[in-house]
Structures are given as structure tokens and as C-alpha cells.
Amino acid sequence: MRIFVKNRIVEVDGKFYLMDFSNKSFIEVSDYKSPKDGILTPFSCIVDRKEYEFCNETMYQITKKWGCINNKNEVVIPCIYDNMKVFDDVCHAEIKYKKCYFNMDGTPIFSDRIHGIRKTTTFTGWEYVEDFEGKAISIGKKDGKYGILRVDGSCFLSPEYDSIHIDWSNKCISRRQSDKTTQILFFKQKKCWSPIPKDYTFCRREYNLYVLQKGNKYAAINDNYEIIVPPFFDEIKVFNNIVIASFKGLKGAISREYITEKPYCDIILPFKYDDVKEGERDFGGYLQHLITIKDGKQGVYSIKERMEVLEPIIDCKLHLYTNTIGENAVAFHTEKGMYGLVDFEGNILFYIEKELCIDGKKTSISNPVYFRYGGFKNGIIHVDRGGFYEEYDKNGNLMKKKWTRPQSYDTSYDYEEDTWDAMTDGMYGDTPENFDGDYSFMGK
Numbered sequence: 001m002r003i004f005v006k007n008r009i010v011e012v013d014g015k016f017y018l019m020d021f022s023n024k025s026f027i028e029v030s031d032y033k034s035p036k037d038g039i040l041t042p043f044s045c046i047v048d049r050k051e052y053e054f055c056n057e058t059m060y061q062i063t064k065k066w067g068c069i070n071n072k073n074e075v076v077i078p079c080i081y082d083n084m085k086v087f088d089d090v091c092h093a094e095i096k097y098k099k100c101y102f103n104m105d106g107t108p109i110f111s112d113r114i115h116g117i118r119k120t121t122t123f124t125g126w127e128y129v130e131d132f133e134g135k136a137i138s139i140g141k142k143d144g145k146y147g148i149l150r151v152d153g154s155c156f157l158s159p160e161y162d163s164i165h166i167d168w169s170n171k172c173i174s175r176r177q178s179d180k181t182t183q184i185l186f187f188k189q190k191k192c193w194s195p196i197p198k199d200y201t202f203c204r205r206e207y208n209l210y211v212l213q214k215g216n217k218y219a220a221i222n223d224n225y226e227i228i229v230p231p232f233f234d235e236i237k238v239f240n241n242i243v244i245a246s247f248k249g250l251k252g253a254i255s256r257e258y259i260t261e262k263p264y265c266d267i268i269l270p271f272k273y274d275d276v277k278e279g280e281r282d283f284g285g286y287l288q289h290l291i292t293i294k295d296g297k298q299g300v301y302s303i304k305e306r307m308e309v310l311e312p313i314i315d316c317k318l319h320l321y322t323n324t325i326g327e328n329a330v331a332f333h334t335e336k337g338m339y340g341l342v343d344f345e346g347n348i349l350f351y352i353e354k355e356l357c358i359d360g361k362k363t364s365i366s367n368p369v370y371f372r373y374g375g376f377k378n379g380i381i382h383v384d385r386g387g388f389y390e391e392y393d394k395n396g397n398l399m400k401k402k403w404t405r406p407q408s409y410d411t412s413y414d415y416e417e418d419t420w421d422a423m424t425d426g427m428y429g430d431t432p433e434n435f436d437g438d439y440s441f442m443g444k
Contacts (some may be wrong), residue, residue, distance in 0.1 A: 030064065040068040040076065040091055040104055042084040066093070068106060074108030078127065098139075099131040108140070112151055121153045139164050148173070170205040171444075185210055200231075206238040209256070218245075228256055229265055240286045242268065242303060244276050251276040253290060253301075269301055273312075279322035289322035297346075300325060313346045326375030329394070339369040341381065341394075349397025352383065402428040 007041045035041040048063035067079030068091055077084075083094040090109070091102040100361045103109050108123040110132060129140040129149055136154050140149045144209070147159030162173045170383075171186035173193065183202045184193045196202060200212040200219070209220045209228060218236045220229035220243060228243070229236055235246040243254040252271035269276065269290060278388035279289030279300065290301040292312055300322050309325060317334065324331040340351040352369055367386030375381055380399065383390045391400040 035069050035071045035073060037071050037373050038104065039088075040070060040086050040102075040106065042066055042068050042086050042091075043079070044084075047079075047080045068102070070106070077102055093128070095128065095130075097216075099130070100128040102128075107152075110138075110151065121151065122250070123149060123153060126159075135168070137166075140164065146175075170204070172202050174202075187225050190223070190225055194225060207240050209238050209243075211236060211238060222256075228351070229254055239278065240284075242287060242290075244278070244290070245271075247271045250274070251293075253303075268303070268306055279320070282323075289325070291320060291322065300330065311345070312345050314342055315346065318342060321371055323373050324371045324375035324381070326377055326381075327394075329381075331371040331375065331381070333369070339371075340393075341396075349394055352392070352396075 029043055029045055030154070030426075031042070031044040033041055033043070044064040044066045045064055047065050052059055052062040053060065065079045066081045066084035066266075068077035068084065068086065069419070070076050077091065077093065081093040081095045081100070082097075085092045089104060089322050091104075091106075093100045093102065101111070102111050103122070108129040109120055110123070110129060111120045112132070113119070113120060123140060125142060126149070127141040127143075130138045130374055132138045132430060135147050137150055140147055140159065141157040144163045145159040146161045147155060148157040148164060150156050157173075157175065161177050163176045165174045166172075167174070171188075171235040173184040175182055176186070182195065184195050188194050188208075194210060196210070198321070200214050203211045203213050203218070205211070208223055210222075211397050212219045212221065212231070214231040216234070217231040218229070218233050219227065219231035220236060220238065221227050225411065229245065233245040233247050234249075237244045241256055243256060245252060245254055250271045251273045252267060253269035255266040255268045257266075269292070273292045273294050275293040277293070278287055279291050279301050280287075282288050287303055289303065289309075292299045292301055292308065293316060294312040296314040296316055298314050298316050298318075298320065299308060300310040300320065302309045312331070314320065314330075314332075318332040321331040321333075329349060330344075331339065331341055333339045338351050338353075341349040343349055370384040372382035372384070376394065379393055380391050383392065384404075387404055389400075389402050389404045390398060393399055
């Protein structure tokens with residue numbers, strides 16, 4: 001076991017200072033207690049003192065850092081931590097909201113329970129190792145450089161970096177060395193961490209794809225380290241089953257289901273549109289349709305059928321419900337909240353009024369319209385709104401309407417029966433002695 005003693009607590013004129021032998025400087029020590037045999041003693045140094053005025057009085061804002069000394073007044077845990085607590089056989093420290101643990105020699109340790117057996121790993125020669133927090137790897141510091149250690153004490157990345165950051169949500173390790181940042185990603189299917197291809201930069205993780213950037217172009221790779229989207233595109237937007245991309249100012253789409261052997265891609269929607277937007281999703285969250293836009297008109301592309309079911313012919317002011325495509329018509333709503341149906345030639349078949357009509361009378365009650373999945377079937381479309389179920393034909397005639405939401409007044413109550421039940425429970429007094437169960441004396 002090696003303990004690197006670089007500095008010592010000294011007393012000058014009744015005050016204590018931390019002496020750094022490397023540059024012969026002194027730092028004022030506060031919260032100092034005489035050390036005890038066999039146990040570390042925490043202390044703090046004032047690393048910054050700011051003066052300010054408050055209510056015509058001079059106030060001081062003091063910043064402290066914590067470390068530990070042994071019974072020889074030797075600093076065995078450097079004074080760099082935000083908090084420090086010492087227990088019987090372990091020291092708990094905190095640096096930049098990360099916890100670290102040390103034994104009574106000041107050596108970083110970590111205790112973990114593996115298969116029910118508690119095991120303590122000692123990281124000899126390291127300045128500190130951050131809490132693993134249930135992960136297999138964590139960041140450590142040694143000789144002023146950062147590296148990554150495994151929970152068993154072995155080295156995952158040698159301590160040669162100026163900084164390291166692990167983004168667990170995106171499964172990305174960023175490491176900086178001499179103003180150059182490189183990244184390592186975790187590939188689930190390969191069950192390993194691997195550096196991203198040379199000259200690429202990690203941007204984000206979406207729907208189990210890593211979006212990368214190479215120069216001013218974007219690419220994407222999956223969890224098996226396969227290129228789904230090569231770096232040809234100015235912009236990409238990832239979904240569960242497709243990727244909408246931009247190429248030379250035009251929009252198209254790429255499938256995620258088919259992977260080519262060479263770094264090309266499976267283009268399902270040609271790059272010829274002014275814009276491509278997402279349509280409706282199925283119950284599993286997968287896109288079923290894309291909305292294609294060209295020259296101010298919009299159409300619909302079926303992802304499953306890999307065909308354009310509606311050319312861009314409908315006014316873009318109408319918001320389309322693509323899951324209602326059926327029998328050459330699709331539902332829409334307008335910015336003013338009107339709903340209706342439009343055919344595949346761009347002609348509006350009919351509008352559905354916002355106000356509910358009850359018993360033949362229009363009310364002031366407005367409710368959103370929910371079109372049944374699948375749109376027109378046998379010339380009829382089914383609509384739900386405000387507790388009502390409605391059926392319309394293609395001419396907009398209301399064929400059927402019924403109330404589907406139960407109300408309290410729909411259920412009849414026998415209040416006379418409830419009253420007699422209350423009588424038997426003694427609500428109106430105790431029952432007569434030797435009562436034979438005949439309530440006729442109480443009236444109807």
C-alpha cells in the first residue's frame with residue numbers, strides 16, 4: 001500500500017494552514033480537529049472568500065473544500081471534496097455531486113454485494129473513484145488524469161484524459177484529451193462498448209438508433225454497429241420503423257427494417273418532396289403513414305404497403321387523420337376546429353358541426369370529434385364525440401346517433417326499499433322487544 005503524502009497541516013501563530021510542498025503555498029484551514037490514532041480526521045480549507053455589503057455591514061461568503069489527515073497530520077485524502085464524513089472504517093466524500101469512498105489509509109474503495117456475498121474492491125494508486133451506482137464501470141482520477149474502472153478493480157480506460165463524462169441515458173462516454181473529444185457508445189446487441197467511426201460525432205440517441213454527424217452530414221447506426229443511414233443527409237428524424245431525411249433540399253424516407261451489406265440505405269420514399277411529415281401511428285407506436293407535401297398540396301404514403309395512396313392534392317390547411325383512409329376519403333380538421341371528410345380529388349365531402357345536436361336541436365356544447373380507425377366502410381363512417389356515437393354516409397347524412405355514456409339518472413332507485421333497509425338497521429330506533437319481523441305497524 002502506497003500513500004502519497006504531498007502536503008501537511010502546520011500551525012503558525014495559533015492558526016492552522018495546509019502547506020503544499022509542490023509550490024510552497026499555504027491555504028487557511030478551518031474545521032480542524034486533532035487527529036486520533038487509527039482513524040482519519042476530516043478538515044476543511046478556505047479556498048475562496050468573497051466580501052459583500054448587506055444592510056450596511058460587511059459580509060463574507062466562504063467556499064470550503066474537505067480532506068482528511070491521519071494521526072501524523074499528514075494529508076492522505078486531498079482537500080478537494082465538497083463534503084466529507086468519517087465513520088468507523090470508511091470515509092464518505094462527495095465531489096461534484098458524486099460520492100466516493102475511502103478506507104482508513106485514504107485509499108479509494110467500493111463495496112458491492114455479488115451473489116449475496118459482500119465484496120470490497122481497493123483501487124490502489126488512484127486519487128478517487130466515483131460511486132458505481134449499480135453500474136459495471138465508473139470514473140476515477142489518478143495523477144491528475146481521468147480514466148474508467150470496472151467494479152472488480154480492473155481498468156476499462158487508462159487514466160490519460162483531461163475529462164470523462166458518462167451519459168447513461170444515451171449510453172455514451174465522452175473523453176477529452178488535448179482539446180480533442182472522442183466518444184464511445186454501448187451497442188446492446190454486441191454487448192460491448194465501441195468507439196464510433198473515425199471523424200464522426202455523436203449527436204443523440206432516438207428509438208434505439210445512434211444519430212451521428214460527419215462534417216455537416218448526418219448518419220445513424222443501430223445497436224449491432226450497422227449503418228442504417230449513411231452520412232449523405234442534411235437532416236434526419238428517427239422513428240420506430242422509418243427515418244425521415246433531407247437530401248439537397250428535398251425530403252424523403254428510409255426504412256429501418258432492411259439493412260444493405262454496403263453502406264447504402266433502403267429508400268422507401270423518393271427524395272422529391274418539399275416536406276415529409278409523420279402521419280398517424282398504430283397502437284404499438286409505429287408510423288403507418290407519411291404525409292407528403294409538394295407545391296402547397298399534401299398527400300398520403302402508406303409505409304406498410306410501400307405506396308403512395310394519395311398524391312399531393314389536398315390543401316395543406318387541412319390537418320389529415322391518416323388512419324381514417326377508407327374508400328377514397330380521409331378525415332380532417334381545420335384551424336378553426338371544424339371536422340369533416342375530403343375525397344382523393346381534394347373535394348370536401350361534408351363538414352361535421354362543432355356543436356352537438358340533441359333531440360334535433362343544436363346546442364352550445366362543443367366537443368372534439370374522434371373518427372373510428374379505418375374511415376369509411378361500406379359507405380358509412382363511425383364517429384365518437386361528447387358521449388355520443390354517430391354514423392354518417394358520404395353525403396354527410398346522419399344515419400344513426402346514440403348516447404353511449406351512462407349517467408346517474410339512467411339508473412332507477414327504489415327509495416322505499418332503501419327506507420325499509422334503513423329501518424331494519426335501527427335508523428329509526430331499536431326494534432321492539434320480541435319483534436317477529438312484521439313491519440306493518442310502521443305503515444307503508
